[in-house]
Amino acid sequence: MPKGFKSKSINFIEAYKQxxxxxxxxxxxxxxVLLLSLVFVLSGVYLYIHLQTVDQKKELKAINNYINDTNNxxxxxxxxxxxxxxxxxxxxxxxxLLSIKNIMDGDAIFGxxxxxxxxxCAANVIIIKNFEYRNxxxxxxxxxxxxDVTQIPSYIERLKAxxxxxxxxYNGYEKKDDLNYSFNLTCYIKEVNTNE
Amino acid sequence: xxxLTKREKILINLLIIVVVLYASLNFLxxxxxxxLNDIKTQKENASISKFxxxxxxxxxxxxxxxxxxxxxxxxxxxxxxxxxxxxxQVERKISDILLANNFTINKLTINDADKxxxxxxxxxxxxxxxKKKYVISEIYGSVNNLTNIxxxxxxxxxxxxxxxxxxxxxxDLNQNINISIEFEVFMYExxxx
Numbered sequence: 001m002p003k004g005f006k007s008k009s010i011n012f013i014e015a016y017k018q019x020x021x022x023x024x025x026x027x028x029x030x031x032x033v034l035l036l037s038l039v040f041v042l043s044g045v046y047l048y049i050h051l052q053t054v055d056q057k058k059e060l061k062a063i064n065n066y067i068n069d070t071n072n073x074x075x076x077x078x079x080x081x082x083x084x085x086x087x088x089x090x091x092x093x094x095x096x097l098l099s100i101k102n103i104m105d106g107d108a109i110f111g112x113x114x115x116x117x118x119x120x121c122a123a124n125v126i127i128i129k130n131f132e133y134r135n136x137x138x139x140x141x142x143x144x145x146x147x148d149v150t151q152i153p154s155y156i157e158r159l160k161a162x163x164x165x166x167x168x169x170y171n172g173y174e175k176k177d178d179l180n181y182s183f184n185l186t187c188y189i190k191e192v193n194t195n196e
Numbered sequence: 197x198x199x200l201t202k203r204e205k206i207l208i209n210l211l212i213i214v215v216v217l218y219a220s221l222n223f224l225x226x227x228x229x230x231x232l233n234d235i236k237t238q239k240e241n242a243s244i245s246k247f248x249x250x251x252x253x254x255x256x257x258x259x260x261x262x263x264x265x266x267x268x269x270x271x272x273x274x275x276x277x278x279x280x281x282x283x284x285q286v287e288r289k290i291s292d293i294l295l296a297n298n299f300t301i302n303k304l305t306i307n308d309a310d311k312x313x314x315x316x317x318x319x320x321x322x323x324x325x326x327k328k329k330y331v332i333s334e335i336y337g338s339v340n341n342l343t344n345i346x347x348x349x350x351x352x353x354x355x356x357x358x359x360x361x362x363x364x365x366x367x368d369l370n371q372n373i374n375i376s377i378e379f380e381v382f383m384y385e386x387x388x389x
Contacts, residue, residue, distance in 0.1 A: 079252035097273035112343035
């Protein structure tokens with residue numbers, strides 16, 4: 001360096017930095033940056049929400065298109081009608097008919113052969129009077145007469161042996177006149193469905 | 197005019213930030229967020245409707261097949277049942293049975309109350325599919341012939357004997373006696389056969 005020149009270091013970068021730093025670290029710049037950052041963040045949030053909304057609207061439109069499609073509406077109405085018809089009407093009808101069928105199947109009152117077996121038990125020593133049958137109790141009740149009371153137990157045994165009855169109720173006898181003894185019997189018919 | 201103090205500047209800056217925050221939140225972000233929530237709710241409701249619609253439509257064919265199957269089952273079950281008939285027709289049917297078995301009919305009464313079977317609690321007449329009538333008759337004939345009726349009725353699907361009373365002494369099955377007999381006659385209505 002020639003003599004007489006005063007040395008002075010020139011550093012533009014340093015000067016620039018110094019200048020910038022001054023500006024950067026100035027309070028008004030900080031405020032502006034803070035404000036802009038805030039606006040930027042808020043805009044980001046708004047944009048995110050807006051995009052989400054657009055996306056949801058698209059999906060909603062697709063769903064509504066399906067729901068409002070005339071063909072789909074017709075099919076849906078048909079399905080509702082079929083379902084209602086099936087569950088509220090047809091199943092009820094079928095169940096009603098099945099319940100009748102079950103009752104009728106299990107409700108076989110005496111047939112001809114059963115009646116004959118029942119009367120054969122009397123074997124000319126017992127006279128049957130006032131025979132009554134009710135399906136609600138599945139019971140046959142009757143008054144019987146005999147001249148020989150010792151025949152009553154064997155008569156009941158014969159009735160039991162027919163296998164027609166689930167149980168037989170007997171509560172003793174009473175002398176009606178010089179010749180006859182009277183007694184009541186209630187016989188419950190086997191396997192009769194009385195659920196009504 | 198004097199310069200703003202440092203404290204005042206900070207306060208103005210804070211005010212601006214608060215105003216920007218408040219305005220953005222209140223007038224932009226919150227309404228947008230509420231709008232998004234509304235649309236989400238609408239979408240959820242629509243999705244539920246769509247799911248229900250879709251599942252019903254997907255089941256339509258199976259439902260229709262099931263309907264046809266059930267209708268056929270009902271037709272089979274209806275075999276042997278009569279459509280709800282007026283009393284004169286019911287009387288004719290029971291009289292025919294009794295007369296065919298050589299009974300003299302002294303009295304025949306039909307219970308007017310058509311009882312639904314099973315009895316419905318709400319009493320909705322359109323849902324009463326099976327009804328029963330009681331036919332009470334006083335007849336004169338033999339026990340033998342009565343047993344023929346019993347055999348015949350036992351094979352019917354829609355008639356049963358609900359009460360029987362044989363009066364007097366009888367050990368001879370061919371002897372004619374007075375008999376009270378009650379029939380339950382089941383009939384259907386509101387069913388497309």
